[in-house]
Amino acid sequence: MDEVNLKIKERKMRTRRFIEIGGLVANVKLDQLPTNTLFGAIVSLKETLT
Secondary structure, eight states: OHHHHHHHHHHHHHHHHHHHHHHHHHHTTOTTSOHHHHHHHHHHHHHHHO
16 A cells, blocks of 8 residues: 555656646746747757756
């Protein structure tokens, strides 16, 4: 039972993180961009930072 609860908790944490990231995207007004453009920008940012 604990393993099931842990998986549920991890899933909720992951979902919350996705919502937070989406909020950041919306705050900087990038949510108007097409999905492919936004994805490309994020990949480019990752390559720049790593």
